[in-house]
Amino acid sequence: MTAAMTLTPNQTETLVRKLTALADDEIILAHRDGEWTGHAPILEEDIALANIAQDELGHAGMYLELRRELDGSDPDRLAFFRDVDGFTNVRLVELPKGDWAFTMLRQYLFDAYEALWLDAARASTYAPLTEVAAKAVREEKFHLQHTALWVERLALGTDESHRRTQNALNELWPYTAQLFQPVQDEEGLVEAGILPDLAGVRGRWEALVVPHLTQKCGLMLPAASAAAAAGRDTHTEHLAPLLAEMQSVARAVPNAEVW
Amino acid sequence: MTAPAHPDTQWPRWEVFKQDAPNRPYQAVGSVHAGDPDHALLTARNVFVRRPAAVSLWTVREADILTATPEEVEANPAVLDTPGEAGTYHLGLKRTHKRSMTFVDLVGTLEASGPGDALRQAREQHPDALTWLVFPESAVVRTDDDPGTVESWFAPAKDKTYKQQQYYGVIGRHVGELKREGRMPQRVNEEPHVGDHKVYDHPHDAVAKKVQP
Structure with missing residues (x-):
């Protein structure tokens, strides 16, 4: 709580907004990954993707605990009792899971972004975030190795796996711009050294993923689309059905205490 | 091979x-x-x-x-x-x-x-x-x-705790509760009970003979 006291009310409000956005990305992506449970190409990858999903959910839990320190909100309430209008995840993570190439490529693009964002967040002046970033970045680096390996093998595999991976890239690439769009008033927290500068993270992200996708994997980057116009309050038609399923048990038994 | x-x-x-x-x-x-x-x-x-x-x-x-x-x-x-x-x-x-x-x-x-x-x-x-x-x-x-x-x-x-299945006492009574009431095996390989009645005797459970001084 001492760290929280050094924040101005506007900083606190912005940090709550940012932490929620970070958590929402992880929750929704984890759910999409979880949809593969029992359906992945082989048992080992089924386990691996469930591991990744659990890690992402764990990161969401850490962000929401940081939020709880700021405004006392309950992470479970936020995850299971907010409606579609309340979720602030990027549209990239809510798209249906697609085929294995789509899921692996999306996870790769997100892992690279998250690993680099967390790496930068380790230098935050806000100690609770520094701590969380140091912990989560380790897992993210491992995810990144796994998904980078899959993207490479699919892209360089058979004609079919290459085609599917290229199709996935064509569809996903335009959605990645939103990852680097700040939330309202985020620049103030960047100036205070509390949050990483997203432009810097984006530069490092492009330097990492573009050569991997093009030179190593032989994929073609789609023409850059216009920057993500709509903010995190705008969603595709896919989020509402996802939430309906994800929240169904919690809402059916709202007074449950033991899970 | x-x-x-x-x-x-x-x-x-x-x-x-x-x-x-x-x-x-x-x-x-x-x-x-x-x-x-x-x-x-x-x-x-x-x-x-x-x-x-x-x-x-x-x-x-x-x-x-x-x-x-x-x-x-x-x-x-x-x-x-x-x-x-x-x-x-x-x-x-x-x-x-x-x-x-x-x-x-x-x-x-x-x-x-x-x-x-x-x-x-x-x-x-x-x-x-x-x-x-x-x-x-x-x-x-x-x-x-x-x-x-x-x-x-x-x-x-x-940093992750390894939780045995029994940690998740979701259905029925939590196993810890049963343990405290002495209704669960106290050690590995203990013979099963139905209620307070042991189903059959196992040599390991026999009272060890005291060594005569």
């Missing part, structure tokens, strides 16, 4: 050897299917190192491993002539039926003219083993031991 009755239609199988702490032996923990060495290591980490502590992993393609029990060697002595590359071989032993999680400990290396010769030496050095396992050093795929790998592959597991 012989063709199985039901051939595995998946990717090649890799045996996974895990080291729990520096200077501890590598232990066989199970196997994974994977398309290539890097994939095998990543998959092994996901399957076998999410919770338990580890500091290093090896994977070895099943096709590069020769194993035999004493019974198998007796029935088929030609296994001791199995040809292959000469060089350094790792030797693993299964010594007990008691352990549930690991089956083979790697106990060292030997120089051999081939896998059959390695097996023959293993048999001479460790005649009491239940199973011998040998594979050439050249077949080992290892995790890097640089700090970055250790931190992202193995460190996170140390």
Whole structure:
């Protein structure tokens, strides 16, 4: 709580907004990954993707605990009792899971972004975030190795796996711009050294993923689309059905205490 | 080494050897299917190192491993002539039926003219083993031991609590509650009860005779 006291009310409000956005990305992506449970190409990858999903959910839990320190909100309430209008995840993570190439490529693009964002967040002046970033970045680096390996093998595999991976890239690439769009008033927290500068993270992200996708994997980057116009309050038609399923048990038994 | 009755239609199988702490032996923990060495290591980490502590992993393609029990060697002595590359071989032993999680400990290396010769030496050095396992050093795929790998592959597991199934007492009464009431076995292998009545007597539960002074 001492760290929280050094924040101005506007900083606190912005940090709550940012932490929620970070958590929402992880929750929704984890759910999409979880949809593969029992359906992945082989048992080992089924386990691996469930591991990744659990890690992402764990990161969401850490962000929401940081939020709880700021405004006392309950992470479970936020995850299971907010409606579609309340979720602030990027549209990239809510798209249906697609085929294995789509899921692996999306996870790769997100892992690279998250690993680099967390790496930068380790230098935050806000100690609770520094701590969380140091912990989560380790897992993210491992995810990144796994998904980078899959993207490479699919892209360089058979004609079919290459085609599917290229199709996935064509569809996903335009959605990645939103990852680097700040939330309202985020620049103030960047100036205070509390949050990483997203432009810097984006530069490092492009330097990492573009050569991997093009030179190593032989994929073609789609023409850059216009920057993500709509903010995190705008969603595709896919989020509402996802939430309906994800929240169904919690809402059916709202007074449950033991899970 | 012989063709199985039901051939595995998946990717090649890799045996996974895990080291729990520096200077501890590598232990066989199970196997994974994977398309290539890097994939095998990543998959092994996901399957076998999410919770338990580890500091290093090896994977070895099943096709590069020769194993035999004493019974198998007796029935088929030609296994001791199995040809292959000469060089350094790792030797693993299964010594007990008691352990549930690991089956083979790697106990060292030997120089051999081939896998059959390695097996023959293993048999001479460790005649009491239940199973011998040998594979050439050249077949080992290892995790890097640089700090970055250790931190992202193995460190996170140390912060995670390993919860047994019984931790999740969702349906019915929590097992801890039953334990406190003395309605659960107090130790491994205790004989089952129905209510307060023991179903049958086990020699281990007999009251030990006191030694007369």
